[in-house]
Amino acid sequence: MPALSLVLLFSAIICCSSTLQPVNTSSPNIIIMLMDDMGWGDLGVFGQPSKETPNLDAMAAQGMLFPNFYTGNPLCSPSRAALLTGRLPVRNGFYTTNAHARNAYTPQEIVGGISKDEILLPQLLKTKGYVSKIVGKWHLGHRPQHLPLKKGFDEWFGAPNCHFGPYNNTVRPNIPVYNNSEMLGRYYEEFKIDKKTGESNLTQMYLLEGLDFILRQTEAKQPFFLYWSPDATHAPVYASKPFLGKSQRGRYGDAVMELDHSVGRILSQLRTLGIENNTFVFFTSDNGAALISAPNEGGSNGPFLCGKQTTFEGGMREPAIAWWPEHIKEGAVSFQLANVMDLFTTSLALAGISPPDDRTVDGLDLTPVLLNRPSTVQNRPIFYYRGNEMMAVRLGQYKAHYWTWSNSWAQFKSGINFCPGQDVPDVTTHEQREHTMQPIVFHLGRDPGERFPISVLSREYRDVLSRVTPVVDQHRKTLVPGVPQLNMCDLAVMNWAPAGCEKLGKCLKGPASKPWKCVWTH
Amino acid sequence: MPALSLVLLFSAIICCSSTLQPVNTSSPNIIIMLMDDMGWGDLGVFGQPSKETPNLDAMAAQGMLFPNFYTGNPLCSPSRAALLTGRLPVRNGFYTTNAHARNAYTPQEIVGGISKDEILLPQLLKTKGYVSKIVGKWHLGHRPQHLPLKKGFDEWFGAPNCHFGPYNNTVRPNIPVYNNSEMLGRYYEEFKIDKKTGESNLTQMYLLEGLDFILRQTEAKQPFFLYWSPDATHAPVYASKPFLGKSQRGRYGDAVMELDHSVGRILSQLRTLGIENNTFVFFTSDNGAALISAPNEGGSNGPFLCGKQTTFEGGMREPAIAWWPEHIKEGAVSFQLANVMDLFTTSLALAGISPPDDRTVDGLDLTPVLLNRPSTVQNRPIFYYRGNEMMAVRLGQYKAHYWTWSNSWAQFKSGINFCPGQDVPDVTTHEQREHTMQPIVFHLGRDPGERFPISVLSREYRDVLSRVTPVVDQHRKTLVPGVPQLNMCDLAVMNWAPAGCEKLGKCLKGPASKPWKCVWTH
Secondary structure, eight states, X not given: OHHHHHHHHHHHHHHHHHTTOOOOSSSOEEEEEEESSOOGGGSGGGTOTTOOOHHHHHHHHHSEEOTTEEOSSSSHHHHHHHHHHTSOHHHHTOSXXXXXXXXXXXXXXXXXXXXXXXXXXXXXXXXXXXXXXXXXXXXXXXXXXXXXXXXXXXXXXXXXXXXXXXXXXXXXXXXXXXXXXXXXXXXXXXXXXXXXXXXXXXXXXXXXXXXXXXXXXXXXXOOEEEEEEOOTTSXXXXXXXXXXXXXXXXXXXXXXXXXXXXXXXXXXXXXXXXXXXXXXXXXXXXXXXXXXXXXXXXXXXXXXXXXXXXXXXXXXXXXXXXXXXXXXXXXXXXXXXXXXXXXXXXXXHHHTOOOOSSSOOOOOOOHHHHTTOSOOOOOOOEEEEETTEEEEEEETTEEEESEEOSOOHHHHHTTOOSSTTBOOTTTSOSSOEEOTTSOEEEETTTOTTOOSOOOTTSHHXXXXXXXXXXXXXXXXHHOOOOOOSSSEEOGGGSSSSOTTHHHHTOOOOOOOOOOEEOOOOO | OHHHHHHHHHHHHHHHHHTTOOOOSSSOEEEEXXXXXXXXXXXXXXXXXXXXXXXXXXXXXHSEEOTXXXXXXXXXXXXXXXXXXXXXXXXXXXXXXXXXXXXXXXXXXXXXXXXXXXXXXXXXXXXXXXXXXXXXXOOSOOSGGGSGGGTTOSEEEEESSOOOOOOOSSSSOOOEEEETTEEEEEBTTTBOOOTXXXXXXXXXXXXXXXXXXXXXXXXXXXXXXXXXXXXXXXXXXXBOTTTTTOSTTHHHHHHHHHHHHHHHHHHHHHHHTTOGGGEEEEEEESSSXXXXXXXTTOOOOTTSSSOTTSSSHHHHXXXXXXXXXXXXXXXXXXOOXXXXXXXXXXXXXXXXXXXXXXXXXXXXXXXXXXXXXXXXXXXXXXXXXXXXXXXXXXXXTEEEESEEOSOOHHHHHTTOOSSTTBOOTTTSOSSOEEOTTSOEEEETXXXXXXXXXXXXXXHHHHHHHHHHHHHHHHHHHHOOOOOOSSSEXXXXXXSSSOTTHHHHTOOOOOOOOOOEEOOOOO
């Protein structure tokens, strides 16, 4: 195991040069905690009436809150690809061109995954001696060439796809759970999720895997990157027995409580190990709460419009807390417009690494904001994409919608509603409505819920448009879309025989390859 | 001035018996800060994305937050009458029987006011030597017999009605501003509100009046009750010059910032005077944010449905913070179902006074909750009234709607919308819809936004109903409605010639009396 000896050598150097030195802001450990379908309104500190997240609320009180933090896409796979590449999905290929403005992701039948040409955060961190682990959901492709250990991670405990199921392993296999490069078992088989009771120990496993990794790297005096990505708040939501029935909010709230408890355990361990001043922690979510699963298995987007799958605020504004004692001022709030792609660039900056210069990187370095240095971070736009279409843009407090869509009439009439109880005329539309000639504009400070379009006859509207239009034109003109990776599907590529299945006697036989163009309905 | 000598005598006794004694929890000073049309979602600590209430957020961090705190009515006058009498408006007479389920209040043309038979909080506190002052809006009737100094307050600086206007003093007079029992001038005349710029110094005046009262009573060693009731967040919203344009939320946010600043000044003065451990402070609002005035002049109800005027959560759930250093545990959260009427009973309990036993009092004593004593406070129901009709009831996490109404189709079509951007079928109805045979039930823990009615076919629904029904039956059976005070209107009773107008040369002549049954449209 050559990596280990390198680790020991490297840690010895760190050991001798850094003992008793003042805390160094360079090369801190990095922990990104990425929740699954957790909404902005699910945390006490962001206004959840049940106030059941004492650890996250304390994390905010000790760190910095970002009320204007966004994902890169209102759906899990592209959002996660954006985080790890620092690039919009339309650039990194995590989108589809099969139809206009469709949310595509990585179900089992997807042929593609993260492109071999994309450079991921752990690959870059490795150049500075970081050891990286992903715990939980990957979702950047499940075929062998797409898995985390092929993309810079040194360790993995978790699953490549969502925990949908149970399946009977004939038409479609249950999702495998990996330990590093080999499967350990499958969801609903070795890794139980009781859909009836909601009981599963997965969050506890993910917690222990995280704690163990932190402990080992600390003992090895090795800088580390932990990408902690539990999925208990994605339907079907689950919690372990001690948390079931404990929330005021039902099963979804139970899952949130267990995740909050886990966050507390992780931060507490950092303090116990004495590495809290040398570990940058960021908590956020991959997209807005899935209101189609609410109220029993979906969360809350607080005062925002709609949720997951949509480019309204409820779909893309995320809970976000940065924590780094002695570096980030306690109880700070930053109104910086920021997003998950900034975590890529910021992590690189913390590690002293320049972002790749051979491609467009959308992420900004937030360290001036985090460290309260005279800010040089530009007041950059936030782009809201759905597949291949820029649906909206935010500049300062203003958001302009160029296209609106919740979902189709056909879906809506069948009971799929991304905006339950909400209806903003001309905005929460059930057909793809084009507003490119006259965008719908909201002031998100006065109107975070996107309920009151600014009159197109007003001076304010003209002023906004005069500032937004050149930003959008520039973006469109210079955008070079990546090769779309999420166009083709094939039942043959499903998780029939993941690596390691032979040892376990759990290899399945899939059908012959018969690829088709995936149908993305919204 | 006989009252003064009594005060001095009394304070001398307090002085000599209490000097250097340990802090006593009996007879603390009481400050109730009641905002006007401020919504649950307007405070940072309750999830306002702009996070512009640092003083209120700090107050919560030092005190106790009540996420389940309610008003007694979704409109200002009856809510305020409920607070000061401890009784539901349907009992204390602050309602109308002119039409079914209508919100009535005290505009200038109202003939009635608080009934002479009602006992108000300051009247009772006086029996224990408290000196009481109201600063700001009264709204319990503007005719001489209804004014604060006739109902137990020793001092008043403020106005009897809303600051609507400006009027030209012919068809209707501008609202007077009183200092104690005589007017000092009128809104828009001596007391400027610039509706165009939003500038007014009224909040600053109300702040100084409050600070001055606290200082004087402290110097006099006199227990006091300050009812601090500024109205800057009621449309037309206003702020003083230093706050105008400072918020991310426009003028409404400016007003909130100035009120937050004032709260900070008041708490800071309590500390400076060394009386913080002997002063119980409670912050709340009279009803939900007025969404008809949003986004420019109306606030936010966070994740809740609709707003002012409605019996949905947005209309009646209020921001609420209790603060009493050394007595209330720092950073506590109480999920107790509580309401403004509890402030009546709790204040009496703090002062060592029993509530009147010759009438039904709806308020409960919250001191066991506040002081973290083994709670004996019952898990009582919350009743949601609109005029003479109980529209809904909350019991535990469940809320059952017996009647639903936002406003009429005619109003809605004319642009008056109490639920902008929100539409829950069968719930946000535009006619008074009766559900008494089969109430619509929500679980407010899972579904605080009242978007997902519980299926009437479910066991949960039947269980809820079996518990709620006897509570409602009991309430209806034992309810003795008070004589409605808000049925009659008359232009002759308007503020033509308030006491003190002669000295100022500001008496106006009104029309002859010609009473009519007031028309309450929603």
